[in-house]
Amino acid sequence: MTHSRRHFLGTASTLAAGAGLSALVPASVSAFAPVSPADKIRIGAIGINGMGWADLTAILKNPGTECVALCDVDKNVLDKRAAELSRGGAKVKTYGDYRQLLADKDVDAVVIGTPDHWHCLMMVEACQAGKDIYVEKPIGNSIAECRAMVAAQQRYNRVVQVGQWQRSQKHFRDAIDFVHSGKLGKIRLVKVWGYFAWVNPISKLPDGNPPAGVDYRTWLGPAENRPFNPNRFHFNFRWFWDYAGGLMTDWGVHLLDYALLGMKSATPHSIMAAGGKFANQDSGAETPDTLTTVFEFDDFNIQWEHAMGIDGGPYARGHGIAYIGNNGTLVLNRDGWEVIPEGKRMEAVAFQKASDNGLDLHAQNFIEVIKSRKMTDLHAPIQVGADIAIFSQMGNISYRTGKKIYWDKEHGKFTDDEANKLIAKEYHNGYKLPSVS
Incomplete structure (x- = not known):
C-alpha cells in the first residue's frame, strides 16, 4: 500500500x-x-x-x-x-x-x-x-x-x-459489565461448558489417496508426514493433535475467553484435566469426546467441561458460561444472558436476548x-487471542500428561518436565517455528 x-x-x-x-x-x-x-x-x-x-x-x-x-x-x-x-x-x-x-x-x-x-x-x-x-x-x-x-x-x-x-457482540459485553458491577457478590466458580449433539465422535476410516485437486503435502505443512486419511481432512482436523486441540481449543477458546474476561485474569496456578473417548472408545479421533478441566486461581476456580454427541448441558443449555456468585449466578451464551438469584439476596434479571451479528x-x-x-x-x-489459546493449551497439556500441573509464571513454564515438552510442537517437512527478534 x-x-x-x-x-x-x-x-x-x-x-x-x-x-x-x-x-x-x-x-x-x-x-x-x-x-x-x-x-x-x-x-x-x-x-x-x-x-x-x-x-x-x-x-x-x-x-x-x-x-x-x-x-x-x-x-x-x-x-x-x-x-x-x-x-x-x-x-x-x-x-x-x-x-x-x-x-x-x-x-x-x-x-x-x-x-x-x-x-x-x-x-x-x-x-x-x-x-x-x-x-x-x-x-x-x-x-x-x-x-x-x-x-x-x-x-x-x-x-x-x-x-x-x-x-464484538453487545449482549456479551452487557453481561460482562454486570459481572464487573459486583452485584453477584463474590464469584467463587465460573463454569464453562460445551455439549454438542451435532458433533458426533468419528468412526475409524482407512488411509487412502487425497482427493483429486488437493495438494496434501502442502496441507500437512509443519505437521508430521502421515498417509492421507479423510478423518484428518477439512472439518475433522480438529480432533487430531497434529493440527488442533479438540473442543477445548475449538469452542473452548470462545467461551473460556469470557470466563477470563469476567474474572480479569489469565494465568492459573494449576490445571487438572480428566476425560477420554467415553462416548465411543473406538472413535477414530485422538482428542477426548468427554473432558472436565479445573483451572485454579487465588480465590476462585474456572471449570471447563465438554461432551460430544449430547446436548444436555448445565442450566438446560448446550453451551454457556455461568458466573457463580454468593448473591446469584449469571448464565451467558450466544443466545443471551440472565441472572438467577440466590434466594432473596438479589433481584433476578430476565433473559436478555442476543440482538446483533457478532x-x-x-x-x-x-x-x-x-x-x-x-x-x-x-x-x-493478538494478546487476547494468545491469552486464551495458551490457557486452553494448558488444559490439553494436563489431559495429555495425565497429571495435575503447576504453572511457574515467573519463568513462563510448568514445574513438570513432561508438561514442558508440550509447550512447543515439533515442526516437520523442513519447516521451523518462526523466530521473531
Whole structure:
C-alpha cells in the first residue's frame, strides 16, 4: 500500500463498497460515494472452505473493501469460491501457495482461515510482508506458537484481529459489565461448558489417496508426514493433535475467553484435566469426546467441561458460561444472558436476548482499525487471542500428561518436565517455528 493509500485509509470517514460484489454486500452500501480502486482495502483470503469464507464474506460487507486474491490447497474449494465471487462481478487471482499471495502487492490485508497448525507460520509471514491480518482462532497450536505470533505483531506493528467475534457482540459485553458491577457478590466458580449433539465422535476410516485437486503435502505443512486419511481432512482436523486441540481449543477458546474476561485474569496456578473417548472408545479421533478441566486461581476456580454427541448441558443449555456468585449466578451464551438469584439476596434479571451479528461487527471493527491504525480499538487483538489459546493449551497439556500441573509464571513454564515438552510442537517437512527478534 503506497503512502497516499495509507493516508487516505487513515483519514477517510466513509468508503464505498467494492464494485461488483453485490452478491456479498448489502444493497444499502450503494448509498456511499464511489471510491477509486486505488483507495480500497484489498483483501486476500487463505483457507476458504469454512470460517475463512465466512470471515471474508463478513469483511466484504464493509464499504471500501474488495477481494482480490484467494488461496487454498484444495483446488475444488478454490474454484468454487472464485466462481461465487465471479457471479458477483469480482475478478480475483487464485493461488495454491500462500507465499505467492503474501508476495502479491495488490493485497493489503489477509484472512487466515486454515487449520490451526498453519496459523502461526502464515500470520508471522503476513506481518513480515506488511499485511494486516484477520486470523481465525485459536491463533496457535501450541504455547510457543502463540508467543511467536504476539512477538511478530509487536515487531511489525500490523493490525491483527483474532476471530473471537463474541468480543464484538453487545449482549456479551452487557453481561460482562454486570459481572464487573459486583452485584453477584463474590464469584467463587465460573463454569464453562460445551455439549454438542451435532458433533458426533468419528468412526475409524482407512488411509487412502487425497482427493483429486488437493495438494496434501502442502496441507500437512509443519505437521508430521502421515498417509492421507479423510478423518484428518477439512472439518475433522480438529480432533487430531497434529493440527488442533479438540473442543477445548475449538469452542473452548470462545467461551473460556469470557470466563477470563469476567474474572480479569489469565494465568492459573494449576490445571487438572480428566476425560477420554467415553462416548465411543473406538472413535477414530485422538482428542477426548468427554473432558472436565479445573483451572485454579487465588480465590476462585474456572471449570471447563465438554461432551460430544449430547446436548444436555448445565442450566438446560448446550453451551454457556455461568458466573457463580454468593448473591446469584449469571448464565451467558450466544443466545443471551440472565441472572438467577440466590434466594432473596438479589433481584433476578430476565433473559436478555442476543440482538446483533457478532461476526459482522467483528469484521467491521477490523476494517475500522485498518483505516484508523488505532490498535487499542481492536476488540480481539493478538494478546487476547494468545491469552486464551495458551490457557486452553494448558488444559490439553494436563489431559495429555495425565497429571495435575503447576504453572511457574515467573519463568513462563510448568514445574513438570513432561508438561514442558508440550509447550512447543515439533515442526516437520523442513519447516521451523518462526523466530521473531
